[in-house]
Amino acid sequence: MTQTLTIPRPDDWHLHLRDGAMLQAVLPETARHFGRAIIMPNLVPPVVTGDQAAAYRDRILAALPGGMAFEPLMTLYLTEDTDPADVAAAHASGLVKAVKLYPAGATTNSASGVRDFDKVRPVLEKMAEIGLPLCTHGEVTDHDIDIFDREAVFIDRVLDPIRRSTPGLRVVMEHITTKNAADYVASQERDLGATITTHHLIINRNHILVGGIKPHYYCLPVAKREEHRLALRAAAVSGDKRYFLGTDSAPHTDPNKESACGCAGCFTATNTISLLAHVFEEEGALDKLAGFASEHGPAFYGLPVSDQTLTLTKSETAVAFPEKIETGDGPVTVFDPGFEVYWRAE
Numbered sequence: 094m095t096q097t098l099t100i101p102r103p104d105d106w107h108l109h110l111r112d113g114a115m116l117q118a119v120l121p122e123t124a125r126h127f128g129r130a131i132i133m134p135n136l137v138p139p140v141v142t143g144d145q146a147a148a149y150r151d152r153i154l155a156a157l158p159g160g161m162a163f164e165p166l167m168t169l170y171l172t173e174d175t176d177p178a179d180v181a182a183a184h185a186s187g188l189v190k191a192v193k194l195y196p197a198g199a200t201t202n203s204a205s206g207v208r209d210f211d212k213v214r215p216v217l218e219k220m221a222e223i224g225l226p227l228c229t230h231g232e233v234t235d236h237d238i239d240i241f242d243r244e245a246v247f248i249d250r251v252l253d254p255i256r257r258s259t260p261g262l263r264v265v266m267e268h269i270t271t272k273n274a275a276d277y278v279a280s281q282e283r284d285l286g287a288t289i290t291t292h293h294l295i296i297n298r299n300h301i302l303v304g305g306i307k308p309h310y311y312c313l314p315v316a317k318r319e320e321h322r323l324a325l326r327a328a329a330v331s332g333d334k335r336y337f338l339g340t341d342s343a344p345h346t347d348p349n350k351e352s353a354c355g356c357a358g359c360f361t362a363t364n365t366i367s368l369l370a371h372v373f374e375e376e377g378a379l380d381k382l383a384g385f386a387s388e389h390g391p392a393f394y395g396l397p398v399s400d401q402t403l404t405l406t407k408s409e410t411a412v413a414f415p416e417k418i419e420t421g422d423g424p425v426t427v428f429d430p431g432f433e434v435y436w437r438a439e
């Protein structure tokens with residue numbers, strides 16, 4: 094008997110679409126399965142103002158193949174010069190759904206991010222007042238902090254102080270990778286959620302380093318020890334509304350990944366939904382997939398759950414995903430989970 098699972102059409106609450114030829118190639122990979130996505134603003138140059146976000150939204154919609162329905166939910170890239178009034182106007186018009194905080198130097202295209210968190214206080218206060226969420230890349234950048242500790246230290250030194258001094262500020266801890274982060278979310282009563290990626294439910298740091306270095310498993314925050322992966326799985330399948338899917342699908346061309354200084358990012362848009370069904374089945378929690386992928390995110394952002402559905406079917410034979418997708422900028426390798434997957438999305 095074929096096993097099927099029907100869920101409301103999922104959304105991706107953390108996605109990199111890039112621009113130009115790359116946007117053209119990767120957008121259908123997401124739009125095939127997802128109805129909406131929170132679009133990350135770390136372009137070069139970054140999407141800082143409401144006008145830039147409106148123009149980027151238009152480029153995304155122009156790149157969408159005819160017949161595909163997809164709603165990009167735009168974000169603004171927070172800089173020390175961001176104008177609270179511009180943020181408020183972009184929110185009031187319905188264009189912008191979140192503001193993204195990148196500590197300067199923490200990740201890909203974060204050079205224009207925040208160095209001195211006191212400088213963005215007026216923006217954060219305005220956001221708390223109008224109910225506009227802050228999405229955080231939660232890692233400190235101090236040279237004396239080990240890369241595997243940077244997320245946990247960010248919570249103590251940056252995030253918790255910001256939240257205490259800005260009551261009412263709603264925060265999404267993006268792409269959490271540690272038990273520390275999952276526990277912090279669980280300990281907070283209100284105004285806090287977290288996205289979890291597909292790949293952090295599947296790989297730990299051994300996958301990156303054992304048996305030769307695997308650049309396609311390198312992303313930021315870097316995958317941690319197995320105990321952390323297990324904590325993320327427990328959070329994702331818990332049914333707790335504070336955790337939801339943000340794939341952080343982050344395309345880089347193969348030459349930029351397979352390099353002496355490889356870029357951070359895993360490209361998971363193509364096979365994410367099948368991989369998630371596999372993971373949730375492994376955890377005996379297929380009934381929790383709809384919450385994680387389709388319901389908790391809209392609840393946090395105050396949006397309706399999709400009235401469309403996506404059906405997953407478990408087949409006898411493994412699904413054949415492409416190893417790479419071609420883009421006008423060069424090939425992009427699709428995330429390889431290292432196991433066969435039998436769940437197919439219609």
Ligand SMILES: NC(=O)N[C@@H](CC(=O)O)C(=O)O
Pocket residue numbers: 109135200201230311312313314341343344357358359
């Ligand atoms: N996650 C990553 O490793 N890379 C992202 C940036 C980010 O989300 O930190 C990217 O833009 O490539």
Ligand SMILES: [Zn+2]
Pocket residue numbers: 200230231267268313314
């Ligand atoms: Zn990030």
Ligand SMILES: [Zn+2]
Pocket residue numbers: 107108109133341343
């Ligand atoms: Zn990201």
